[in-house]
Amino acid sequence: MVAKSNLHFDLSAPVQLLWFGEFISPEKNWKHLTRRLFEYELFVVTEGVLYIADEEFEHEVRAGEYLIMPPTVNQHGSRVCRCRFYWLHFRCPALPASVSMPEQGSFSDADTVRTIAKKLMQAEAAEPRGVHSRYLASELLLELREQALAGAHEAGGANSSAERLCERIREFVFFHRFSDVKVREIARELGYHAKYLSALFHRTEGVTLKSYINAQRCAEAKRLLLESGLTVTEVAYYLNFPDPHSFARFFKTMTGITATQFREEQSVSPPKPAPEI
Known part of the structure; x- marks a missing residue:
């Protein structure tokens, strides 16, 4: 299992916890529902294998592994599966005190993870989304x-x-996500040949470096569209696209919809997740 990317959170203060629980698949042919995800969701798999995807990646999360899914317009189960996992919906800014965390990773000390999770469940039962719960999350x-x-x-x-x-x-x-960063610029900064760097990244991460850069830039565009009052044109220039038309083509290629459609669809009030997830 190889993490596709790193996420960045400001954990100098506790996260904004929304919902937390434990799920056990009820039947052999269970598959995760399809929906829009309006916040981050953490899956901590303790038994079996969870198959889940968004519009960009399909994830296979085995027992002893976790996955954090960023907000997405199309979270869905990619295959039927039998599994058991803790799930946590939360919000957390990336800055100013950014902590880098693999989007997907493994854990060997399952007892410690379960102990924290059980304490969190007890805290949630006593005071949902309270200060104690937020610190435990x-x-x-x-x-x-x-x-x-x-x-x-x-x-x-x-x-x-x-x-x-x-x-x-x-x-x-991450720190150059507001600019049109090129592979050759990264290679020059790190002191490597661009082709070598691209090949190593592809071999290690499972995606091309150019695809990764585009995915991170698209994620930042989504965040600005949802969390800022900037117009689509202003978002385009904020991300250093040469003009709004270039941004429009980029965004539709990456997501399949226009930036305006994305903003309108996501403006709907987020539903509370089903109890099992």
Whole structure:
């Protein structure tokens, strides 16, 4: 299992917890429902395999692994599965105190993860979305982060070296997400040949570096469309597109809909998730 990208959260204060629970698939042919996801969702799989996807990636999350899905217009089950997992819906800004966390990772100390999850369930029963719950939700994220990073470090050798370089690439893309960053610029900054860097990233991450850059830029466009009062034209210039038409083509290629359609669809009040997820 290889993480597709890193996410960035400001965990200097507790996250905004929305809902938390544990789910056990009720039957052999269960598949996750299809819906819009308006916030981040964490899946912590403790039994079986969860198959879930968005408009960009299909994820296979096995027991002992977690996945964080960013907001998406098309969260859906990609295959039927039997599994058991904790789920957490939350919101958290990326800045100013950004912590980098693999979007998908593994954890070896399941007992510690379960202990935090059980404490969180008890806190939620006593005071839903209270301060105690919010701190425990943040603790769960940090524990998963530490275990995922420790596991990657223990892998050692060439894989660890490649992952560290990919982490530097992801960090560079994140902090230059408002500009039209090119592969050659990343290569020059990190001191590598562009073709070598692209091949290594593709081999390690499973996606091309150009595709990753576009996905991160699209994610930032979605965030601005949903969370700012900027017009579509202003978003285009904010992200350093040469003109609004270039941004329009880019956004529709990435999502299948226009930026205006995306904003209108997402402006609908988010429904509360079904109890099992």
